[in-house]
Amino acid sequence: MKARSLAGWAVLLAAALATAGCGGSGDKAAEKARVRWAFMLPTSWDPVTSRTGADINTVSLAYASLTRLDKDGNVQPALAQSWTYSPDGRTLTFQLRDKLKFTDGTPLDAAAVKAFFERGKTQKDSFLRPEIESIASFDTDGPLRVVFHLSRLDYQLPYVMAGRVGAIASPTAAAKDKAKLALWPVGAGPFKMVEFVPESHAYFVKNPDYWDAANIHVERLELTTLSEPTTTIASLVSGAIDVASIGPKRVEEARARKLTVTTAPSLNASDLMINRNKPPFDDPRVAEAVRYAIDRGELVKTLTAGLGTPTNQPFPPHYFAFDPQTRDKWAYDPARAKALLAQAGHAPGSLTVEIVINPLINEGLPELLQAQLGRVGIKSRLRIVPPGSSSWQSEVYIAKRPATAVDGTVGRESPVQNLLAVYGPQGIMNLSGPYAPPAFLKAIDEVRATPIDAPQYKERLQRATRLGAEQSPSVWLFSTPFIVATRSRVKHLNIVPSQIRWEGVTVE
Amino acid sequence: MTTISEPAPPQAAPIVTGRTIRLRHGKALLRHVGGTLGITLPVFFIATLITFLLGVVSGLDPAAGIAGDAASPETVARIRTDLGLDQPVVFQYLHWIGGVLRGDLGTSWFNGVPASELILQRLPISLSIAGVALLVGVVFGLGLGLVAGVRHGGRLDRAITLFAALVSSLPPFVVAFVLILIFSLWLGWLPSSGYVPFADDPIGWLAAVSIPAVALSVDVIADLARQLRTGLVVALSENYVTGAVVRGLSRRRILFVHVLRNASGPALTVLALKVPMLIGGAVVTEAIFNMPGMGKLAADSALRGDVPVVQGTLVVSILLILACNLCVNILLGVLQPAARRRS
């Protein structure tokens, strides 16, 4: 390399850097209604094989569900205009909107819906199967009416249909290549995918055929993976992204940097999962001791900057499934915890447990739990398993190998669905699975069989929550709201309890 | 990365120094290239063997994952047979390397996408960062080294030497944070995350790539400057320089034509040693700047035990590094008249 050409390069580079610095972001027309959102990518783009609750936030970009929730968590029409239960409650009929179609042009009619659920029942790797257990078979009644024949009473289904379960995928695409659907969604949602690089980003453009397209003002949505939490705010400030969730302790900084911070009620709750099939928790006294060892007030104060709320059940206190009778149980009582441990034959300091954690959970929570357990004489070691990965899925959710793990739920559209996810025999967050308390399961059946508008509904639901919380060893800790930081050009965020949605969101 | 390489003693040239020196004509150059290749190939196979063994030693097994959560031991055993996992390691390696040579790097155990596809999607990002970093490193490293060497002992020399010592003591992610602090948060000039393809928007590309590349290049600048300075100081004191001065050659001519040529050998050697650092070190910058490059892919895949993707990224990195080394080697042969004379 000659010195002269080097000098030339240096000048070129300096000039280019200068232009890059000044010219920053261009002002193309297409960029105006573009939103860049940093979030997690789903475990699968096919609702049938998507595996975790948080997936619905991104799956619902490409798919519309049969119903949807409003901000208070009530069911509203979506793809389905209306639905009716037969008087005996054994059939449920959805009336679809007219002229719906998927982004591949396939009509979204009763036959397509039927095909989708049948795939959910039969496909080998379907994660939908337990969710639609109550439905024995599907029928069409004309092009716009889908009939579910139920094997048991289940008044939760309209709620369930508001999430991943009711996110109808194109039968044509599924018939062509099921594996591809996991990488390239074909739905009838607000957006249509135009580019996807696994674990990197997914780009979408507005889908003009979405039934509620009139309320979608975002022309282009660029979804990227979460950045390093320490640089999320820098990314927002420098304009690399427009919308991102931030931790509660970063709210002050975000506001100081002139970002808009929106908080909204969520169904999010953190827990310390406990496995009753693994020693030392095969002795219920040890599991109970852990309940009294946890100081939720300290967790909320130290970790959530006061934005969180303590909870000892898988719901935040504002939600209708939260059981007020359980509220005051298992208050912090280290003396009682020690006594229980002594009864179980564990002298202080003689017990060591391994807590499995993932790096995405609330910063500091595992260490704080470790310290609190230490105060009652339970020593612990932390072991990191990466989240969203096959190892967390297979180690924790499927193989249920850990004795304890720190995790949390983001909630589900139906409270029953959420209770089953955390306490049910097939629940991914039930570390003691396949064990599920029989009394709880009976209570769940009662809730299912109760119409939503029946006067006993709320009471029965809360009873199921109570039984689950009492009889399952997992310890619930606290709930944090949705905390979303945005650049000022993005307005009117639409956050429903179980997901972030894009209807009504505007971009300046 | 920091100073992994010693400020290189002459014998520390990358692969094949002895041959490099003996170049004379085009024919010799050809022979040199041939000889270099003759050594590069075994190196490639050993490096890939190490990579392959890493997967074997890890004890990670795709069979359980493929079979699903309710797999019987028989199913797992059958899948293992289908995948050839019950064969001796040597055969497994030959089978794998055969695939690699045909461009087949296997399929991700995690999302079923071919590893080569995942890598190809990320290659431009890693190459952009590493390439720009290399360019910045060479330009500023040589520039600073030249100034320091010529102004040997002066205030500027001492400032540059101090800068180089300080910077190569600093973990690279600290440099990245300082740059984010200044250019993204304080001045608000450059984005601190994300990537824009060059073809879409060249200026956006440069804006996205510049902070990570500069963060990565700082170490190259420091080492290169240090090496070139030492080389220059030695070369400037040699007899032929005094002779040239006596013969009345201009200072600039002496510096650029004679001295720099001779002093650039060790500097180039350092550069060759830096390439694995650039390609490997990008993982930290890619994590901080949330750029989906190859380093991040390798790290994420390693954490979730996705062996084919890890091996694939390593093989591609090794190929890139070998290619860079070949280039430097040939350049070294062309550039080193004094070395030739001495031998």
Added chain:
Amino acid sequence: MIRQLLRYPSARAAFVILAVVAVLAVFGPFLAPHDPLAQDGSALLQPPGTRYWLGTDALGRDVFSRLLAGSTVSVLASLLSVSIGLVLGVVPGLLSVFLGRRFEWINLRVIDALMMLPFLVFAIAMTAMLGNGLVQAMFAVGILITPAFFRVTRAAALSIANAEYIEAARLMGASTSAILRRHVVAKVLPPVAVAAASMTGACLSIVASLTFLGIGVVPPDPTWGGLLATDLANLYDRPFGPVAPALLIVATVWALNALADALRDSGRKETAA
């Protein structure tokens, strides 16, 4: 030798810094004014003050105590990698000169191959796939720095393998092992010491990078790199937080490099004289 080194001002400074670091590494955990794991919920993210000299982290732990306690692990980790690199590099380095051609060829190619591995990515891959612990990380780094030791050893050994005085010793009936012990070791030791000093610094920085990425260290154990990473995360609340750990890392690495330079220089002068 040490007296000669002390003539360099940079070496004197380096010795002072390294002596402090050594004290920290050995006695750090005992010198800590607070329990490095104890959380004070009433004092989160405090700035430096009289009770907590360097302030507290997000869980109310004393940063100064954590820094002291982290010294042992950080220093030991680098020393462990360097020892692995030393053994794996020096022994084959020597043997490659004195054993046969074939052995030499294979050795050289393996070392070349190790040098062709993308450094940090390979360290991460190896650590993660072998079980993501500090020992695994140190082992990976140790293997990757092997070439540095191999090459300096080999260069020094080559320079004397055919030297006349060795020939003379052989003629005088000294056994090969005696020659190796007396002459070669004396000649090889100085450059290896130089490499060891600068590699220890490099390893310290690499460990910091790995811990920054969450590789190799499990909470709540403190390390310098880990502390630097958390301090960078809490930059808004504690703007000067990263200064102390960064300074500690930079000073130690600088001291090791300065020592290496001084060693090299004094070695050169010795041979020249």
